Amino acid sequence: MRPLAIIVLFLATISSALSGIWVRHEARELVQQLQALDEARDELHEEWGRLQLEQATWGTHSRLEAIARKNLSMIMPRGEQALVVSP
Amino acid sequence: MSTQKHPPKRYRIAVSLVVLAAVLLCGRALDLQFARKSFLQSQGNDRYLRTVTMRANRGTITDRNGEPLAISTPVYSVWVDPGEFLHQGKRWPELSQLLDFDLRRLRHTVNAHADRKFLFLRRQVDPELARRVLALGVSGLSLQREYRRYYPTSEVTAQVIGFTNVDDQGQEGIELAFDAELRGIPGAKRIIQDRLGRVVENVARLRPAQPGRDLSLSLDRRLQYVAYRELKSAMRELGARAGSVVILDPQTGEVLAMVNQPSFNPHRRTEISADVFRNRAVTDLFEPGSTIKPFTVTAALKSGRYHPSTLVDTQPGYIKVGRKTVRDLHNYGVLDVSGVIKKSSNVGASKIALSLPPDLLWRTFSKVGFGHRSSSGFPGERTGKLRHYQGWKLIEQATMAFGYGLSVTGLQLARAYCSIAADGLLPPVTFQRRAPPVNGERVMSARTARLVRSMLELVVQEGTGTQARVAGYRVAGKTGTVHKNIDGRYSRDRYLALFAGMVPASRPRLVAVVVVDEPRQAKRFGGEAAAPLFAAIMADAVRLMNIPPDVLPPTSTRLAAVRPEP
Numbered sequence: 001m002r003p004l005a006i007i008v009l010f011l012a013t014i015s016s017a018l019s020g021i022w023v024r025h026e027a028r029e030l031v032q033q034l035q036a037l038d039e040a041r042d043e044l045h046e047e048w049g050r051l052q053l054e055q056a057t058w059g060t061h062s063r064l065e066a067i068a069r070k071n072l073s074m075i076m077p078r079g080e081q082a083l084v085v086s087p
Numbered sequence: 088m089s090t091q092k093h094p095p096k097r098y099r100i101a102v103s104l105v106v107l108a109a110v111l112l113c114g115r116a117l118d119l120q121f122a123r124k125s126f127l128q129s130q131g132n133d134r135y136l137r138t139v140t141m142r143a144n145r146g147t148i149t150d151r152n153g154e155p156l157a158i159s160t161p162v163y164s165v166w167v168d169p170g171e172f173l174h175q176g177k178r179w180p181e182l183s184q185l186l187d188f189d190l191r192r193l194r195h196t197v198n199a200h201a202d203r204k205f206l207f208l209r210r211q212v213d214p215e216l217a218r219r220v221l222a223l224g225v226s227g228l229s230l231q232r233e234y235r236r237y238y239p240t241s242e243v244t245a246q247v248i249g250f251t252n253v254d255d256q257g258q259e260g261i262e263l264a265f266d267a268e269l270r271g272i273p274g275a276k277r278i279i280q281d282r283l284g285r286v287v288e289n290v291a292r293l294r295p296a297q298p299g300r301d302l303s304l305s306l307d308r309r310l311q312y313v314a315y316r317e318l319k320s321a322m323r324e325l326g327a328r329a330g331s332v333v334i335l336d337p338q339t340g341e342v343l344a345m346v347n348q349p350s351f352n353p354h355r356r357t358e359i360s361a362d363v364f365r366n367r368a369v370t371d372l373f374e375p376g377s378t379i380k381p382f383t384v385t386a387a388l389k390s391g392r393y394h395p396s397t398l399v400d401t402q403p404g405y406i407k408v409g410r411k412t413v414r415d416l417h418n419y420g421v422l423d424v425s426g427v428i429k430k431s432s433n434v435g436a437s438k439i440a441l442s443l444p445p446d447l448l449w450r451t452f453s454k455v456g457f458g459h460r461s462s463s464g465f466p467g468e469r470t471g472k473l474r475h476y477q478g479w480k481l482i483e484q485a486t487m488a489f490g491y492g493l494s495v496t497g498l499q500l501a502r503a504y505c506s507i508a509a510d511g512l513l514p515p516v517t518f519q520r521r522a523p524p525v526n527g528e529r530v531m532s533a534r535t536a537r538l539v540r541s542m543l544e545l546v547v548q549e550g551t552g553t554q555a556r557v558a559g560y561r562v563a564g565k566t567g568t569v570h571k572n573i574d575g576r577y578s579r580d581r582y583l584a585l586f587a588g589m590v591p592a593s594r595p596r597l598v599a600v601v602v603v604d605e606p607r608q609a610k611r612f613g614g615e616a617a618a619p620l621f622a623a624i625m626a627d628a629v630r631l632m633n634i635p636p637d638v639l640p641p642t643s644t645r646l647a648a649v650r651p652e653p
Contacts, residue, residue, distance in 0.1 A: 028288065028290075031289050031290065031291060031292065032288075032289060034292065035276075035289045035292075042144075042161075045144065045298075046160065046161050049147070049155075049158050049159065049160055050160065052147075052155045052158060053155060053158060053160075053237065053239055056154055056155050056239045057239065059154075060312075061308075061309045061312050061313075061631075062312065062316070076630075078558075082559070082636070084635055084636060
């Protein structure tokens with residue numbers, strides 16, 4: 001009876017030690033992953049910011065107006081040219 | 088024999104020395120392992136474990152349509168560990184050239200802080216330069232990631248949005264007012280690093296960085312551009328010292344646009360005086376002059392003693408009040424109440440005010456917000472001055488009626504006009520986007536507000552404000568020309584030209600106040616300096632806001648749009 005208990009306890013000790021190592025390793029890998037994802041998120045966020053800025057620059061009111069007037073030769077209809085449709 | 092049985096003396100001494108040494112070693116081992124363990128452990132950890140803070144992104148500020156007005160972009164700050172960095176003297180010339188940092192100054196700075204563990208060399212360099220600096224591989228030198236604020240609308244919104252300092256804290260304007268919301272909470276993580284300070288492993292994340300909240304303002308970037316462009320060109324034309332424009336939505340009290348001149352570039356503000364940082368529309372007080380007359384008339388109508396057609400005799404163009412004299416530009420003869428507004432008669436306004444109980448006049452002014460700070464929460468906003476009627480002298484009661492003896496901000500004046508525009512409801516002012524309906528405070532009856540509004544329409548149709556006309560729209564407003572009060576005396580040749588108005592008058596959607604500080608003498612009148620500016624801004628604003636015209640052209644041939652030939 002006694003030797004059996006010793007063997008069981010021995011194996012339990014070993015496996016607990018090994019699982020400790022394994023869990024620690026796992027934890028580190030997860031931290032790495034989390035870090036990588038964080039960085040990816042930050043980068044995407046920054047790119048989103050840059051794109052927003054770019055869009056804002058392209059969409060500047062004065063730029064659009066200049067394009068409409070020059071390239072597309074659009075004009076502002078005068079008062080008597082406008083038809084107001086009341087709902 | 089005895090020498091063989093008992094070991095010689097020398098042998099015993101040697102053994103006892105060995106035993107003693109063993110005891111000492113064990114003692115030392117125990118000492119290190121138990122007594123000083125925590126100290127040594129922490130010292131050891133300090134060599135390779137580091138807790139680094141992670142900067143959190145500051146919230147983005149957008150206008151009412153989601154267009155960015157302030158946005159954070161990543162930059163890097165170059166820092167060194169002076170102890171480590173001192174041994175790298177050979178690499179310094181390269182570095183000083185790359186960072187544009189004088190070599191002698193670099194040597195001096197690093198030596199002066201040799202006992203520290205952390206020293207910024209250069210803050211906020213762009214990512215490309217940071218990459219090249221890091222590529223030099225100088226030990227003891229690291230990068231810290233930070234954020235820099237970028238303002239796409241730059242000088243157009245400079246005073247309203249404000250700016251942050253190098254540590255990402257709000258210093259002025261909206262950035263300061265909403266700092267607590269915009270600011271992110273920095274996080275912390277633990278890392279293992281090697282001898283050169285390079286990160287070997289991320290051990291744990293102690294606290295995630297919390298980015299700040301995004302803020303959606305009530306401003307409309309397009310209106311802001313239009314108002315700024317027109318104000319700037321008018322300033323040049325009028326040779327004025329300063330100016331500001333406020334546009335409000337009278338239904339919700341939202342600030343749609345607020346621009347000031349002179350302005351500044353928020354990205355490059357080291358060389359400019361703090362004077363231009365002021366958001367004049369909320370921090371500068373002025374006497375409202377004739378623009379207050381609509382509220383004098385409001386009080387008159389409230390009293391029940393006046394109707395728009397009640398006659399007021401303004402002859403002979405002046406009136407003596409005590410020892411002072413109130414004058415008009417011309418002798419306007421006998422006017423009705425509408426005529427007093429239309430011609431902007433000081434004598435008429437004084438006569439009306441003197442016939443009213445002072446508390447009624449005071450209550451009317453106070454109710455529309457004069458002498459009270461608005462709810463905008465803008466840093467540095469002024470309260471203005473409205474003295475209690477119990478301290479009024481007779482002459483004050485008269486001058487109050489045409490806007491001298493009290494002071495207001497541009498924002499206050501615009502808000503007060505909102506009550507006329509919104510049928511008597513005074514909305515709370517806000518810089519944040521807000522959905523209607525907003526419960527305004529009733530400060531006059533809807534009937535009174537409409538009567539005053541129709542009088543203000545006359546001002547633009549045939550009175551002092553004809554230059555405020557906008558084609559296709561009915562405009563209501565009031566001009567003002569104020570002698571500036573400098574050191575307690577009224578200046579003879581320095582003026583403030585004002586216009587406060589609303590469009591379309593049938594159902595106002597926009598209320599605007601234009602303030603031009605010291606326009607050229609030849610164009611000193613509010614009707615000549617401020618009214619055309621109002622018209623220029625509103626002509627574009629009604630189009631941008633899709634406000635349908637309320638004056639329909641009489642002709643029958645009309646086009647819905649003009650399209651170029653393909």
